[in-house]
Amino acid sequence: MNIAFPVPDEVPPDLYGRRERDPLLRVLERVMNAHMHPLRYRHRKDVAGESIDRSFPVVVVDRAVEAHDENVMGFALAAPDGGELPLWRAGAHIDVETPSGLLRQYSLCGDPADSRRYRIAVRRIPDGIGSVEMHDEVVLGTRLTIRGPRNAFAFAVPGHGSTADHLHFVAGGIGITPILPMVRLAHRLGVDWTMVYTGRSRDSLPFLGELREFGDNVTIRTDDVDGTPSAAVLLEGARSTSAIYACGPMPMIGTLDRGVARGTEFHFERFSASPIVDGVQFDVELARTGETVTVPADRSALDAIRTVRPDVAYSCRQGFCGTCRVPVVGGTDGMLVCTERTQGERVVLDI
Structure with missing residues (x-):
């Protein structure tokens, strides 16, 4: 979540300088371009009505332990042809599709001025399927599909x-x-x-x-x-x-x-959704198997469902990415099982 003041659509030229060969000015120019890129993207989609697929392949070109306890692994990602990657600015993240098909979100922690590499870092969580796979299966040369960058944590x-x-x-x-x-x-x-x-x-x-x-x-x-x-x-x-x-x-x-x-x-x-306050216990029926899962008053539907379906898709656990939206049987809208709940009513999900 981000409650920051909005960043203006234009960045004064005196902040970023002129187009010169000075390295610092090149860095600042790239930061400005990264700021303007998502504005251009929104304009194209909203005005022209285009449907733009922002997923693309990358390859792991570097892999290194980033913490002394060896539980944080850093990955450098590059385009397969070595070309430039989409621009980004501080606070942005990407969606990473792991080799097994899981979708996880990781913040970009490299340099926005580096147009040919993204850097992410993944902490190994003992029961975290995605993080364990990233640590154990993603090596130099592994090809991944990513989406983004997106920014829900903009820096002003x-x-x-x-x-x-x-x-x-x-x-x-x-x-x-x-x-x-x-x-x-x-x-x-x-x-x-x-x-x-x-x-x-x-x-x-x-x-x-x-x-x-x-x-x-x-x-x-x-x-x-x-x-x-x-x-x-x-x-x-x-x-x-x-x-x-x-x-x-x-x-x-x-x-x-x-x-x-x-x-x-x-x-x-x-890192996670807000604590559940004044929650009410309810039941979720998994339509494809007929199983019923009880969601406690202080836990999310996602937590409860994962006890019987550990491979259910999720990513941010905050409700804004939409990865965990599940169709509701007989309903018009899906349910974000990481954050949404009922007031005690039973719900049937297409799982």
């Missing part, structure tokens, strides 16, 4: 789409992936910024080596040394005039949400 530069004069980033574990390109862009532009990076232990945190170049701008806080961070700890370095960007698990986002002052520009992306 202070003075150009943001009224803040300082940026404060908060990343929890693998939540560093969408934050890292934002940090790099802020650093290149000379924007005043700070960051708190938290996780279970230093060994579990990916990209620590890359963050060293930013020196004291980055503060590391780990549970095994410092305990579970409070809002005050997570907001260390932030000001009343800061825009805050955060990505991480729901408890961290919840802590921040309670600690951020009213009126603060707060942008966030979370």
Whole structure:
């Protein structure tokens, strides 16, 4: 989820400079183009009525462990012919179709100025079918199909789409992936910024080596040394005039949400759906088998269905990607089983 202020459709030329050979200016020019690309895409689809398939093949050209506990694997993806890939901007993600056909979403954590490579990082989850497959089956030379890039976590530069004069980033574990390109862009532009990076232990945190170049701008806080961070700890370095960007698990986002002052520009992306509040237990019938699954008041239909159908398709668990939409028998619309539920009524799904 992202509650950021909207980014303007035009970026002032004095931010990105003229078309010169200077490397920094080339980087900034590419950032501007990445910003404008999704606007062009929306215009073509809405005005011309075109149906555009944004899926395309890539090949794994690099694979490396990114955390000392070896549970985070980084992948570099390139076009099979070595050509340029679609533009993207900080905060974007891609849908990755694994060799077995699963669809998973991963944030782009590389450099938007690199037009020929995407980089993603995948944390291995012991019972996560998709992450285990990415770690064990996806090797150098593996061909994948991806879709996107899409951006539900847009980054606004202070003075150009943001009224803040300082940026404060908060990343929890693998939540560093969408934050890292934002940090790099802020650093290149000379924007005043700070960051708190938290996780279970230093060994579990990916990209620590890359963050060293930013020196004291980055503060590391780990549970095994410092305990579970409070809002005050997570907001260390932030000001009343800061825009805050955060990505991480729901408890961290919840802590921040309670600690951020009213009126603060707060942008966030979370790993899972919001906690279920005042839920009601209901039954789901799987039409193709006749099985009935009871969905507890505090769990999603997706969680309950996966106990008997672990291969049911899902991706973001937040309701915006649509991967887990399942046809309702006798209904006109499908049900997003990761977030939608009934008020106790039985529902029959085409599973």
